[in-house]
Amino acid sequence: MTPILHHYETSPFAELVRAAMGLKRLAWHSVIIPNIMPKPDLVELTGGYARTPVLQIGADIYCDTAAILQALEAHSPEPSLYPAPLGTLHKVMASWAGGPQFMAHVGAAMGPMPEGAMPPAFVEDRKARFGLDVAALGKATPHLVSQVLTAANWLDASLADGRAFVGGEAPGHADLAFYSNIWFVRGIPFAKATTEAIFAHPNLAAWYDRVRALGHGTRSEISADEAIAIAAAATPAPVKGSIDAPFSAGQLVKVRTDGSGDAPVAGALAQLDPTGIILKRTGARCGEVAVHFPRLGQMVLPG
Ligand SMILES: N[C@@H](CCC(=O)N[C@@H](CS)C(=O)NCC(=O)O)C(=O)O
Incomplete structure (x- = not known):
């Protein structure tokens, strides 16, 4: 499935991901999002997270460059974004x-x-x-x-x-x-x-x-509506990770960027471990999606 990057040109974190597409020589779809609020099409997919960029692979939505790069690494392992000897x-x-x-x-x-x-x-x-x-x-x-x-x-x-x-x-x-x-x-x-x-x-x-010189890979534009339709037609990928105590699978939680006034994302917990957080939620237009966050820098709150 072709990765879709929701971004705008002048964002440095978006440039980081565009360069990751170049390093991995990927073909990807680009959806241009507003650089200020409101961002209704983006929030339809994320459930509230409105920073730039966001990556979509089918019905899996990745918030924050840390989760995005991990997703690209899993999608297309070579060449690695974490080469030896530094690795992680x-x-x-x-x-x-x-x-x-x-x-x-x-x-x-x-x-x-x-x-x-x-x-x-x-x-x-x-x-x-x-x-x-x-x-x-x-x-x-x-x-x-x-x-x-x-x-x-x-x-x-x-x-x-x-x-x-x-x-x-x-x-x-x-x-x-x-x-x-x-x-x-x-x-x-x-x-x-x-x-x-x-x-x-x-x-x-x-x-x-x-x-x-790594470039940006091969980019092609699609609309936000097309991206949302792709999510609606897809099913979230199987979850591989586990859930750390005291939380439990399916528990309703909110995830918010630590130290920010950003809107929290609410959903049912599908993964919470050091490799990342996954919430399942349903949007009116996109259907069921899995929203992914990195574990570092995100607060998980019951309810
Ligand atoms: N930790 C996030 C930070 C993302 C971030 O703060 N991006 C800036 C743009 S470079 C942003 O969201 N600005 C507000 C906006 O685009 O609405 C990441 O790694 O993706």
Whole structure:
């Protein structure tokens, strides 16, 4: 079944997944979603999760890049996103890149934007959902740039022994996570000074070109309605994992991103173990779907 990515062009986490499609040389369908709320077609599939990106394989819906990359790895194991010798350590590095370093890169890139450069509706959305304070961001920018340049220095030093990628000769999840942060800064003209400071690191600059050369695989556009029809016609894949105590199979729970005001997703528990969370739920248009989350960073609440 062809993977479907629900995304928009300027999202760094979406770029991470597009690059994963390139690494695996996959053919995939693209559904463009709004970059602000509301997102009714996306929420029809997820049950509430509204971040970007979301992956769909038939009636299985994957929220968060951690769950998405794991799904792509299972869908198409070679070449691996977790090559030796780092293997699963790629996830550890990607969670740092996608956590504190993501905030630093986005802040460093957007902080220098003059007032009015961001559309008012975008500013309002990010204020309501993530507490964006444009004036405070402007003041924090020098600090955030220092965090970005520390990561750039570490990455450059890691590559100084001549390795092609973070873990050696083969690219993996960590490369994509570092790359997508830098890709975002590089795409904002107001952040030119920071971009130049990042790319002044020669090992990093050559590595960036190697990751970019992975491409995005073979992309073809479909509509949100078509994606929802594909979910309605499909059945969720069999669940392989187990359920950790004190929860039980079929129990109604809510899953919410830890530390966020994001809407929770309600459903019947089908899996809850260190490899991930799966809820079964039914949407009016998509029918029964299995919604997948990573275990790290998600809170599971009874009822
Ligand atoms: N931990 C999530 C983070 C996703 C995330 O925060 N994405 C940003 C865009 S890059 C987002 O959802 N912004 C709000 C939106 O797109 O509506 C992941 O790894 O996928």
